[in-house]
Amino acid sequence: MVNETQQRRFDIVGSLPLELTIQVIRYLDCTDIIRSQRVSKQWHALLSSEAILKQSLREKLTSLGLDLKGTNVPIDNANRYFQWHHRIQYGRPIKKIFLPWTAESTLSPVTARGITYHSRRLCYFIRSDQDIYILNLETGERSTYSRGYGNIWTMIKGTALSDRYLVEVAAQPLGQLYSTVATVWDMQTSQRLINRLPDYPRLSSFVKDKVVISCGHGGVDCSVYIWDLTSNLIQKVEGRFSDPSMLHIAPDEDVLVVFEVNWKMATPLVWQSKWSLTTGKLLEEKQFCLPLEGRFHISPHKRTIFRALFFDSTFSYRTVSWHALARSNGKQADLHLIYDYTADELRARWIECAGLHREPYNFNRPAILTPNFTYYFALNIKQPAVYNVPSSTTTLLPDKLDTRVVAGSESLQGRFAPFFHSFGDQEVFGLAGEGGVQLWFFNPNFVPDLLDGKLLRLGNNH
Structure with a gap:
């Protein structure tokens, strides 16, 4: 018979087949994995094995927005990435x-x-x-970079950086209307490139050496332009758009994805189109409904959606776009549009920031640090908070x-x-x-x- 001491010492995790152990470990936070390694030598060997860490490490790298799919990350470095993920999560x-x-x-x-x-x-x-x-x-x-606008009145719409380029998009008067002035500085050669586009700048995206800008007046009948910084050539997309809500650039696949959303419908209708970055020609298009999941139910005629960021945030194959929705009671709800290019899937997530909703147009712009973590600043208590995408939760941070x-x-x-x-x-x-x-x-x-x-x-x- 098995005595009481042996029953207490029975290791249920260590006795499981490796395939089942891997499934159990997937539910553990990276901090729990590190702590569990200290339970015993057997657990340390098990939880430090490549079979266990490889899947968890891959998930943490994706959550951090690190594009390391083509890099062989040594398993010995797994704990460092786990600790990194833990620090940004909490x-x-x-x-x-x-x-x-x-x-x-x-x-x-x-x-x-x-x-x-x-x-x-x-x-x-x-x-x-x-x-x-x-x-x-x-x-x-x-380093200092000169704009060269002179005395012309200029409204700065957005500025973005890449490893090599600094990009700024601005609006300048053109008669009774406006034009778009796009400036790029090559930080390696100190060369400055300037291009002027018709109409008012509405939205922009920037990945590697590709800048995409949508321009239009009043948010309707917009044009989309693709600027290749390597050749300094601008290509106009062969289509007209009604104020795109989101852009995704996949330069390695030579694809631009444009999303237009009709927010006034009970379930918003999305027009998705894919275009060639090289030729500007249409590759494919489709329409679908976008369910607004979450506890906020706002009747269509009371919705006022406005974009709060001029440049979308792109992490390799995924783009996150932040929108704000003004409600009838004067408060504001935040909404993320998340597009996964690999799965060709668009999702909407409400940012459920209890106590952090602000008056319309008086908000603190969030910092989308990774595809899974967005940092906010609670104006009323002057304390940062983090929104966790997978768990759909917002937590006030202990460090002020x-x-x-x-x-x-x-x-x-x-x-x-x-x-x-x-x-x-x-x-x-x-x-x-x-x-x-x-x-x-x-x-x-x-x-x-x-x-x-x-x-x-x-x-x-x-």
Whole structure:
């Protein structure tokens, strides 16, 4: 007979077939896997085996938005990625750095400044200034790029970075209407490219060396243009659109996917079309209904949908587009459109931010760090929150931001609504306020020391 001590020591997980053990492990958080490795030598060997870690590691890399499908990631590095995923999921940075604005920089409110971030480079500027600045977070060096708009009144619509290019899309008066001015700086050669397009800029997407811009007046009868930065050629898509809601660029497959959504229908109707990035010709199209899942049910005639980000966020084969829906009670609900190119599937997810809904048009822009994690800033309590896409939950983060970030925002009451720029990627989350910029670092292999005490300068001073 099996005695009581043997029953207590019976290892049910270790006794399972490997195939069943893998299925059980899939339900564990990466932190649980690391903790479970300490249970016993047998568990450590089991949970550290390639068969167990490979599937979980692949899921964590996808969740982080890391395109490592063609890279053989050593299993020995799995715990590092698990810890990275845990830190970004629960808002526990390895290090925080505060970068204050210089005195002359604070003369313009943060609503007049612009912030964008990509690949360890922070881009910032005053919208009325003639220069754009990029701070390299690895080296601490600052670069300056001249816009060259002169005295022409210009409305900056969006700025984006890639590994090589800096892109800015703006609107300028053209008679009684507007035109689109798109400027690209090649950061390797310092070359500047400028193109002017008819009509007002509505939406843009930027992946690798392809920039796609939709232009139109009043949100109807829009045109879509594809700008190949390598050849500096612009191709007009052979179609007319009614204010696209989302764009996805798949440069390796030479495909542009355009989504148009009729939000006024009880179940929104989507027109999806695919176009060649090279020729601008139609490849295929289809229509389908988009279920609005979640607890928010808003009658169609009370919906007011507006885009809050000019550039969509693309992670390899997946694009996330953030929209805001103004409700009849004066509050605002946030909506993510998520397109998976591999599965050719579009989904809508409500961002259920209890206590974080804001007045229409007075919102804190979110930072879509990865396909699964979006960071917000709760204005009323001045505390960050993270939205977890797989679980559809929003959690206030335990680590609060440096109080110097929000310093001075109270004095803007009556002149400007308190406004903060959120930005970042899977390595860094940042928030810019009246006092400066705070950066949170999550990647164990990227914790720079050169930025301590650095000032964010605007202008020609050094």
